[in-house]
Amino acid sequence: MDVDMIEPVAHESTREYVYRVLKANIMQLKLLPGSALSEKDIAVLLNVSRTPVREAFIRLSQEYLLDVVPQKGTYVSLIDLEHVKESKFLRETVEKEVIKLACKEFPSDQLVKLQACLALQKECIEDQNPLKFFELDDALHSTIFEGCKKTRVWSVIQQLHTHYNRVRMLNVANGHDMPRIWQQHSELIRAIQEQDVQLGSEMIYLHINKVTFDLNELLKDYPDYFKQKKLVEKI
Known part of the structure; x- marks a missing residue:
C-alpha cells in the first residue's frame, strides 16, 4: 500500500494521528478513489492497534471519504x-x-x-x-x-x-x-x-x-x- 507517512505532532492522540494520515493521503490522491482499505493493513503500516484505525474509518465515512460496505469491505469513496x-x-x-x-x-x-x-x-x-x-x-x-x-x-x-x-x-x-x-x-x-x-x-x-x-x-x-x-x- 502506497501511503505517505506523516510525522506525529506533540500531544496528538493515536486516533487523531491515524485519521490525519489517512485523510491527507485520500485528499492528496495517494489513496485513489475506489481503492480498498484494510484495518489490519493500516494498523500494521502505522504500527498501531486496530481500534484507532477503526475509529478513523468511522470518522472518515462520516465525512463521505470512505464507504463501508457490509460483508465486503471499506473503500475510498468515489468522487460524487x-x-x-x-x-x-x-x-x-x-x-x-x-x-x-x-x-x-x-x-x-x-x-x-x-x-x-x-x-x-x-x-x-x-x-x-x-x-x-x-x-x-x-x-x-x-x-x-x-x-x-x-x-x-x-x-x-x-x-x-x-x-x-x-x-x-x-x-x-x-x-x-x-x-x-x-x-x-x-x-x-x-x-x-x-x-x-x-x-x-x-x-x-x-x-x-x-x-x-x-x-x-x-x-x-x-x-x-x-x-x-x-x-x-x-x-
Whole structure:
C-alpha cells in the first residue's frame, strides 16, 4: 500500500494521528478513489492497534471519504458530483461576499501574506510542485477570510469540501493548470490592493467556476475515480 507517512505532532492522540494520515493521503490522491482499505493493513503500516484505525474509518465515512460496505469491505469513496456541486454553490456564494469585504478594507499585514503566497506559488510552477502549490492555494484563500475576520467560516467550508477539493487536487496534479490559477490569484490580490470590487467579483466567479470547466476533461481521463461517469447537468 502506497501511503505517505506523516510525522506525529506533540500531544496528538493515536486516533487523531491515524485519521490525519489517512485523510491527507485520500485528499492528496495517494489513496485513489475506489481503492480498498484494510484495518489490519493500516494498523500494521502505522504500527498501531486496530481500534484507532477503526475509529478513523468511522470518522472518515462520516465525512463521505470512505464507504463501508457490509460483508465486503471499506473503500475510498468515489468522487460524487452532487457533493462537488453543493460545495461549489457554497463556496461561490460565500466567497463572493468575502471578496467584496476584502476589496473595501483589508489589513496591510494580511496583504503581505497574500503576496508571499503568490510568490511561493510562482516557485512551485517553476519547480513543478503541484502538491505544495495546492497547499498554498488553500493558504491564500484562508488568508483572505482571516483578513475579513471570517476564519470560522473558512473552517466550515473546508469540512464540507472533501469531494470538491479532490477534483481540484486531481486537476492541479496534472501540472498544466497551475499558471492559470496563479494568474487568477494575482488578479484577486490586485483587486484587493486597488479596492476594485468589480474585478474581485469577476475573478472569484471565474476562479470558483473553473472546476465546472475542468470536470468533463477529468471525467474522460479518470472515469474510474467518479461515482457518475458523465455530467448529467451543469455543475
